[in-house]
Amino acid sequence: MTKLRSLPLKQITIDDSFWNKYTKLVPEVIIPYQWDILNDKVEDAEPSHCINNFEIAAKLKEGEFQGAVFQDTDVAKWLEAVAFSLASRPDPELEKSADEVIKLIGKAQAEDGYLNTYFTIKEPALRFTNLKEGHELYTAGHLIEAAVAYYKTTGKDEFLKIMMRFADLICSVFSEENNSKGYPGHQEIELALIKLYEVTGTKKYMELAKAFIERRGKAPNYFLEEEKTPLYKNIFPELQDYLPIYSQSHIPAREQTTAEGHAVRAVYMYCAMADLAYEYGDQELFQVCEKLWDNIVSRRMYITGGIGSSGLLERFTTDYDLPNNSNYAETCASIGLALFGRRMAQITHDGRYMDIVETALYNTVLSGIAMDGKSFFYVNPLEVWPDNCMPRTSKEHVKPVRQKWFGVACCPPNIARTLASLGEYAYFTSEDSLWVNLFISGTVKANIKGKEISVDVQTEFPHKGRVQLSIGGGSELTFTLAVRIPGYVREYSASLDKAEIKDAECQNGYLYIEVSGQSLLELEFSLPVRFLHANPLVREDSGKVAIQKGPLIYCLEEADNGGNLPAVYIDTKKPIKEEYIPELLGGTTVLTVYGKKLSDSNWKEKELYKESELIWEDKEFKAVPYCYWCNRKPGEMLVWIKELL
Amino acid sequence: MTKLRSLPLKQITIDDSFWNKYTKLVPEVIIPYQWDILNDKVEDAEPSHCINNFEIAAKLKEGEFQGAVFQDTDVAKWLEAVAFSLASRPDPELEKSADEVIKLIGKAQAEDGYLNTYFTIKEPALRFTNLKEGHELYTAGHLIEAAVAYYKTTGKDEFLKIMMRFADLICSVFSEENNSKGYPGHQEIELALIKLYEVTGTKKYMELAKAFIERRGKAPNYFLEEEKTPLYKNIFPELQDYLPIYSQSHIPAREQTTAEGHAVRAVYMYCAMADLAYEYGDQELFQVCEKLWDNIVSRRMYITGGIGSSGLLERFTTDYDLPNNSNYAETCASIGLALFGRRMAQITHDGRYMDIVETALYNTVLSGIAMDGKSFFYVNPLEVWPDNCMPRTSKEHVKPVRQKWFGVACCPPNIARTLASLGEYAYFTSEDSLWVNLFISGTVKANIKGKEISVDVQTEFPHKGRVQLSIGGGSELTFTLAVRIPGYVREYSASLDKAEIKDAECQNGYLYIEVSGQSLLELEFSLPVRFLHANPLVREDSGKVAIQKGPLIYCLEEADNGGNLPAVYIDTKKPIKEEYIPELLGGTTVLTVYGKKLSDSNWKEKELYKESELIWEDKEFKAVPYCYWCNRKPGEMLVWIKELL
Helix, strand or coil, X not given: CCCCEECCHHHEEECCCCCHHHHCHHHHHHHHHHXXXXXXXXXXXXXXXXXXXXXXXXXXXXCCCCCCCCCHHHHHHHHHHHHHHHHHCCCHHHHHHHHHHHHHHHHHCCCXXXXXXXXXXXXXXXXXXXXXXXXXXXXXXXXXXXXXXXXXXXXXXXXXXXXXXXXXXXXXXXXXXXXXXXXXXXXXXXXXXXXXXXXXXXXXHHHHHHHHHHHCCCCCCHHHHHCCCCCCCCCCHHHCXXXXXXXCCCCCHHHCCCCCCEHHHHHHHHHHHHHHHHHCCCHHHHHHHHHHHHHHHHHCECCCCCECCECHHHECCCCCCCCCCCCCCCHXXXXXXXXXXXXXXXXXXXXXXXXXXXXXXXXXXXXXXXXXXXXECCCCCCEECHHHCCCCCCCCCCCCCCECCCCCCCHHHHHHHHHHCHHHHHEEECCXXXXXXXCCCEEEEEEECCEEEEEEEEECCCCCCEEEEEEECEEEEEEEEEEECCCCCCCEEEEECCEECCCCEEECCEEEEEEEECCEEEEEECCXXXXXXXXXXXXXXXXXXXXXXXXXXXXXXXXXXXXXXXXXXXXXXXXXXXXXXXXXXCCEEEEEEEEEEEECCCXXXXXXXXXXXXXXXXXXXXXXXXXXXXXXXXXXXXXXXXECC | CCCXXXXXXXXXXXXXXXXXXXXXXXXXXXXXXXXXXXCCCCCCCCCCCHHHHHHHHCCCCCCCCCCCCCCHXXXXXXXXXXXXXXXXXXXXXXXXXXXXXXXXXXXXXXXXCCCCHHHHHCCHHHCCCCHHHHCHHHHHHHHHHHHHHHHHHHCCCHHHHHHHXXXXXXXXXXXXXXXXXXXXXXXXXXHHHHHHHHHHCCHHHHHHHHHHHHHCCCCCCHHHHHCCCCCCCCCCHHHCCCCHHHHCCCCCHXXXXXXXXXXXXXXXXXXXXXXXXXXXXXXXXXXXXXXXXHHHHHHCECCCCCECCECHHHECCCCCCCCCCCCXXXXXXXXXXHHHHHXXXXXXXXXXXXXXXXXXXXXXXXXXXXXXCCCECCCCCCEECHHHCCCCCCCCCCCCCCECCCCCCCHHHHHHHHHHCHHHHHEEECCCEEEECXXXXXXXXXXXXXXXXXXXXXXXXCCCCEEEEEEECEEEEXXXXXXXXXXXXXXXXXXXXXXXXXXXXXXXXXXXXXXXXXXXXXXXXXXCEEEEEECCCCHHHXXXXXXXXXXXXXXXXXXHHCCCHHHEEECCCCCCEEEEECCCCCCEEEEEEEXXXXXXXXXXXXXXXXXXXXXXXXXXEEEEEHHHCCCCCCCCEECCEEECC
């Protein structure tokens, strides 16, 4: 099967009532704010030191390296977000800033191509001696991704050349000829090297990515051997007693059947494995990807697309272990899951992968950022009681309000680059077809069968299920438009130029329709609100329901429903009221559900346990989309709600 | 009000079908096993190094200190358990071993009285320079307690004199004259110094205990100041960023109104505060004790008497935060709670304190030890799913099976000394009365009004509610027998010499009956099985019930009920079947409850979330006492069970 391709972001415009709230934040708020962060100009946020580190490494100033060992990635993710953003919204001044940063990066590069401010400034003798914790290859990966994106948008190759020089050095250090057995402690560069191969055609980059995957987890474990070498120096005290499973290096990648360890590391690796499986026609490796995907989505994923059940070490745990109020479910892990799912969809043309990508994007990724673009969640719980989210307790990782900026700032710039590249998720193309994966108002231009076509999309999705696609390009052109029919849609109708389509083929979650370059395709999905159960083996969710409308998972917030939300029981037999409220949360559909709440009116203050009658209050409850939680006053939040049986 | 006194353990014999299972373990299994542990003779347990450390400190051999900074306390708790055990069961060989250990301790004592193998061997220059983490005063406290117990049982004063010399040194180092502002990082010595005062009559010991309590939490914080001194050296990396609240030093002890920080530290401190409040007639301090007690038992205590909601730092969190499957609820913390409650009952003559003491003893303390006496729980969860109790996750502290012996071995010897001193909880006396607090078959001798009396107790409590008390001592003697009427008993009858008592005064949980030295007092409590609710503000328990019979909390185990226990719903309107099964768990009442279990028969393997009908299986479930859990094959366990509404 041919791998479908994302379109250049320049060819995609997004102007959508749901997404504008967030996508407009990227150029207007996040990129400028992050720029100030990188330059340590935000007073009440933790200093980033990023630009400062590059200036020191470039010998433009004196000073000490500050920040985490992977601090450079903040610059990388900012540049990647800038690249994506410039594609749809040119901004010469921003581009000038980016060019200057790129120049600075070039100046910080060593003569042999090496580039990493931590090791250059602080530990020049220790390059590549601690792959386990050093994050050099991880950092290089993010810089390569940024360089590829910047090249694609601007056509300028300065950054790309800088990163090719570093990639060449890495290829040489980690070559088979050198008898290298090394691979990254934090996977990321693998997928970046494949991107670098795609724009440069230089195959050795992809071959190194393949070598990194093939070496991983082979006995004896590289990282445990590395610890015995004379130059090895521990960086993170908490990683001192390293278990290889944490970095998916416990067994060879090809033998892995369950998603294990640090969730972000895992899904970044799976992305590269999917890419390589396709490029090398490696069926065995692809089946590993399918198994890992299935393990995640059928056993280890939250209904919001969150992954990583353990707060400690931000990791996968075991099948069906999905605690709601103490999990990690890192925003970056859901971004990685979306990247993995997108690749699987591109390779298989199967819409069920995009169902999960959509879930991750509409729920956990958006939950990660405040609607003002200025504060962020790393951890995305499904149940929060602010009182017990206390420092120095088992719940210290769970924050009841979004944080300004973290010392380890992976999630905010990762959200920015994801929002700025939303178009890459929304559409795919092949030689003769255009795939519409997500329903977002705007326009897309593509070259199909050698001719320019355009599609103008109008929709109020996910609040309403109507999608209009006006195709431009001339009536003489016919091509296939593949429109995704999401898994949650049970009833839909489609019409072409106002005539109902009755015989269109729907295969693997896509409706394949032959259109001409002046067709009007209209789709009508039913998007009823549903109560979902979890598999009864998910012990934390039994007896509870979640509320779904289209891709959105809903939640109860204290702001609408008062506190003690675990005492709420929903009567799932009563009808649900839907109402679009334009002034709430930038405009959203609010759901009213009916049920009861357990009262404590028959409990005296000092009573903790007793025989008691249950006293109920009949009540109605308001649910809002999970992604919008904690954008009003802080308080309790609940996704899985008890069901009146 | 006069403080009631515990009786010397020599005067109490326990021969009880419920308690024998555990108390006989102390001399037969635990003391010999711990002796082997202390001498590093148990092959598959972590080495203790204890005796070895004393031998090195005594210069009897060469070597390095090994183990934790408070390693000496294992010897102290063993000696205290031996002392208590010898009281009821003389054993010349054991006493000889203890005498030898005591001699060794004496040899390890420095000329000025200092005694601590860690500092003597490893850091002789750093004595008392890190009170925050050094545990020197904590360790001294346990040794003092052991010395007092050994003196009380054997009358031998060698150990007592050793500890008085050390206590004298401590009194001098930490004296007001020295302008000392120091106090222990881990409270314990305060209550020990009061015991030392009680046997020696030397008031300065109690005065120092008082000074330690009064100094605690005064600004500037002693531990934060200490860190700035030149000799300060961090011992535990995890305590480096110390928050004073962890050790209850955030505000002065007298200003504390909520139980905060490390639970064991907290309750040990409250014991001393109660003692001091009584000794000094300090009403204000006593009210602080009452507030702290109320805060624990009405907001921060598990139904099993467990305390410490956070796995991280083994600490209290906030009101009503009582997670069942990730808590700490350390065995030692419940022992400390029992010690605190016993003191409150002794001072107030109020049985409601003994209700909690009884709950802690019958549930969490016994849960801490296997029925073979060879393995132990530190952490006592109320819900366990072994699959997710994984190392390097948020649940790594929760163990699904008892452990042989820990590196930090506080709980096992603490259980041993508690079981060996059960009689101190069971009875109190005053000048003219005997208090019966717990219902345990056996005999007790006391001196009342200057005359010897004895009471022979026969009961099958807690399985049956009948208690026979045969009083010996002669008919000319009359005195008051105060028999506790537990809070869970709603109906009871009492007869004296077969004649029903109708007018006995029941005050604050005790029935006061005038008896003669040849009376037969018979009590009949109704002990029905009850379903209890938690206060609806306990979010983790809403919609659930716990099952109680007398002091015992029951649980479901996988061994009886299969897995996925969170899918079980109990029909609390159906009658409960009680059956005493002699061959199960050494003989126990098993409860059969009726309800339904959510089935996963309509779920395919790969389905994680969907709209679904709930499929139920009608079932009966067997509940066993919580204290016995995990004494058969390991598996899931559940205390709070969903209720069919």
